[in-house]
Amino acid sequence: MERNPIEGFSKLTKEEKIHKIISDYLDGDETYRTILQQYWNQQPELQKLHDEFSENTISNFYMPYGIAPNFLIDGKLLALPMAVEESSVVAAASKSAKFWLTRGGFTTTIINTKKLGHTHFIMNVETHKLLHFFNFQLKERLMESTNSITENMRARGGGILNIRLIDKTQELPNYYQLKASFNTVDSMGANFINSCLEQFGQTLREEVAKSDHFSDQEKESLQIVMNILSNFTPDCIVRAEVRCPIEDLNDESGISNSEFAWKFKQAVTIAEIEPFRATTHNKGIMNGVDAVVIATGNDFRATEACAHAYAAKDGKYSSLSHCSIEGGVFRFWIDLPISVGVVGGLTNLHPLVKFSLALLGKPTAQELMSILAVSGLAQNFAALRSLITTGIQKGHMKMHLLNILNQLGATEAQKQYFVNYFKDKTVTHHEVITQFNQLKEQQI
Template identity: 55%
Template structure:
């Protein structure tokens, strides 16, 4: 008997056909689900068509909150930064950090390098010195054979920067690679780099095959793959802040002296440098800020994350991406991170909200966007560590999460108002909010509210 959950020719079905098959086979209430999924379609059919063509087998859109981080001062320029993220308190925390540093010099950033990497991996049974002798001709050939691909990029000041032969046959039999570095200017450059690499691979194979002076087996070169690397340690940006330690007292919560806050903050960063368990969560907090801007600007957050985590483990141990130092009465906090992003091409030119994001940022170059993203990551990290070493992370996080809990409990407008008053100075948890809502609902209409609620109402 045919299994209805197995489908043939799914990609050839119309969008409505795909949707119909899906809801009829995987949902208990197909008509209700179909209406719900259609409700997320873009109102303008032409714009929806753009979304549909970003990927394959699309049936609807998945919405994410689009917020903004105001007052982010970077190199004396103030930005309003778009952030796409669903996690409660991230935008609020980054905003608080941005406001704190606004009158303390703001964030200082600089792009250290912008090189990107691609590789041609191949099998070859000859000796390294033979290939090394041929490398000048191979390099010239690659530049010539890829010139039709690199022409426009070269006009903008980019293109192939270097080509290096790597012998890795001691790790894998007969394994060599050409490691190529690129400058892609304002483009992230993935398609450009991969096109150059594939053309280079074809040229390399043909060239070696034509070298009649080589033994027959050495004229056989097998291309394994040609692909860019998302590890770009030489596409690096630095963001930093600093101020006198005594000025930290305005941001350390409660009665904690500024000196104690600075000492605990520095210690927390040192812990994240030596303990992988802590470093992982620490860096995740950095990427809360980074990913949100990367997504909002139509860039590849998966590539950025993969590169950042690899960079965090570059010395063989996974460590914090940020650093802190208290010296001579000055608090310094900084972040070095590789960021390969673009402001032209790809989704940056097609996604309507990505275009608006770049417009909001003043149509930045790729280097400027790198700096904006890094500063946002540092702002988010500063706010997170500040919470950890003072009040704890849950106080602020759960306050922001309160509305999510109330929505989950389907609270009415009146119940929401009561809850916001009651939990204004209390620890928020799912169970405590649920008990509060149940208490409200169990109070008959017209009857006095329970005493604890009346007390909180009077306070407000």
């Protein structure tokens, strides 16, 4: 079926958008309208709020919202909210939390909270001339020009920390950066940082134009390419760790404590040296991190981008977590670069985000950084613990069992039968279908 472009789609009402999509893309099948409407919030005010979070909204896409209890973090007992659709993530986090609850819990350290942004520009000028201009004229003017933007942030203890001129001409002809670092306190700070950077670009243009330091040709060569924060924040970093004597590990899998510790460390080392393993290893870490990031109204895409860039910072993609065995002590930790906020954005609007932050004791941005690092470390511990003992599929497929049964249209009685059937067996997709077909023949 040949389709014509949709003109003015954003100007249509929600009902008109739905009608247009169904008629043009879904052969006029009105059952799809019912699907969309099933996921509307029954409170009109709340649905209107959701509609205004994004553009061209026609429904809501729900994710399960679960709780992982018993996390002892820096001496405080917390229950972590997790918005995630993948089976076993919440269960794995909860299992790790329970394991470490009696072994001292998780401890965290905020290493730094510096965030970065850049004004990227092209200028055909000798570097030493531009550097002199920056040091003796421009830098001070950049700070002055943003005073009105930074006033409120400075009152809260944040603001612009530093501005540097970066020479990138060896990588791209005539390319320079104004590289700025920021402290955004309890906000993620994207709008604040970008507003400052856009003012930097404007001030740079104005100061170059009126300066007698450059020739007319040099002035005309200035081109502001873009002003934008960086989601790579290697200096906004938190460490989370667990440790205990090897004799206290007492894993239930049947292997000795020393063998468990040795195999666990080998598994982490493999992820440190092998990118193919590190990718899956770090994906598991981000299962835990992203679930809490989403539940607290933060940007999981920025979190993912930053974590993976950090994992490759030394020129080779590697593990975000690390393990050591020294003096009979097992230690497992993660250094996670992460930029999040507890004010602004959805944190003041989405009801479940408000609930999540209340559940966590209304944390500061730094406390939330710690919680996220712990969630990632707990997830990683659970995955590695399974991999080196029973294997990952035994627990994962048991959690996935209900998804398979729902796809097959199983009744509640049939679901209960399968839960009991696989209590002491490994779940496989093939075995579930085979047994399900036998049940249907027996009309159970």
